[in-house]
Amino acid sequence: MYRLEVRYSGVPAVKGISFTVGRGETVGLIGPNGAGKSSTLQALMGAVRCTGDVRLGGADITGLPPETVIRRGLALVPEGRHIFGDLSVRNNLRLGLVGRRDRAGSAEDLEAVLELFPVLREFADRAAGLLSGGQQQQLAIGRALLARPDVLMLDEPSLGLSPTAVDTVFEALEAVRAQGTAVLVVEQRAEFTIAFADRTYVLHDGEITLELTPEAADDEALLTKAYFGS
Template identity: 50%
Template sequence: MLAVVNLQIHYGGISAVKGISFAVEQNEIVCLIGANGAGKTSTLKALARMIPSRGEIHYGGERIEALPSHELIGRGLALVPEGRGIFARLTVAENLAMGAYHRRDKAGIAGDLERIYGLLPRLRERAAQVAGTLSGGEQQMLAIGRALMGWPKLLLLDEPSMGLAPLMVEKVFEVIRAVAAEGMTILLVEQNARLALEVCSRGYVMESGLITLADSSAALLADPRVRSAYLGE
């Protein structure tokens, strides 16, 4: 579903991503793990065409690196950004409606809204509440729900556990597992390496803008380099 070839990202004279290549198959959950500053978030932003990059990005058999970001959601690619990026002054229901802005199938949108409320019942309880007044965990759920309202084929998740209490992290990852079980393809960026590898089938390790390891999640969890650097062992 996704193939990235020699992706390079620069901020002025700084090279943030230095020519990485990786792939995500349909119905897979794949993670990018690594320390702060490794280039993980920049990679997702480049895939969503939010920042310029060099190299090739193949999505669904088509090259998309020349497409504007707003066209990608209609093609089935959605990003849940780091920091959530909700519309703080809109209600929960209005935020969810924004996730379906490109759709015209009213019956389908209504059905998907019920689907999201079933998956994330807290959002139904808070539907009329202004999103900026939600807790951090509720905002993260809302950001995921908003992306799912477009019902993407490929979901990019950037640091969904960041800043959340352990119980809320568990709930967010329950949602990720449930969505994956429905067949959605997911590329997950996550600093909590153990959590990411436990939910994903494969993983890539990024260090200083490069992919330094790539293997099955089980193999990475057992790798002494990963255990020492990212699992605190």
């Protein structure tokens, strides 16, 4: 992604940022509210208009509609999860198959998701709206994985979850990374994200101001500077 820009009614929200996410890498985006993190993910998905050069596997996907972007290999777990509460867990998962480039291997991928998140197998016939927040987040991630993405993006996956549920979600993301899927995660939990990701970019006012490695997770002064600029 190079020189990505997003504007709302002419007001810049993302100001020409550039970064890459390689196969099997996890990249974090952190920063205060309004920094442009979610706008970046929405632009990559084609959900908001943008300019710049967005490439996936060398192919230009800038400005393509979301359904096309998904089929090209990019999936987003949005903030708030956006599951269908009246549908069963099983049927929510099946919706992830709609975005696949190839239906071959669907059954095997479904089994892999159920292995990754055993609670989804346990509650497969339960209405998704009856799940806990952490279980719903696992469902949202599992549904996205069934599209077999090359890059999995997550917007605030820990929001509203208990510490135990957060650990479960990020252990699963570690397994996803180990399988070669690239992960791009937007998070408010700065220290946690920096420690987890291969590298983390700090956004302020729509611009990247710092690039941090896991070694910076324990540097309190640097984290303060990253968020507050002092």
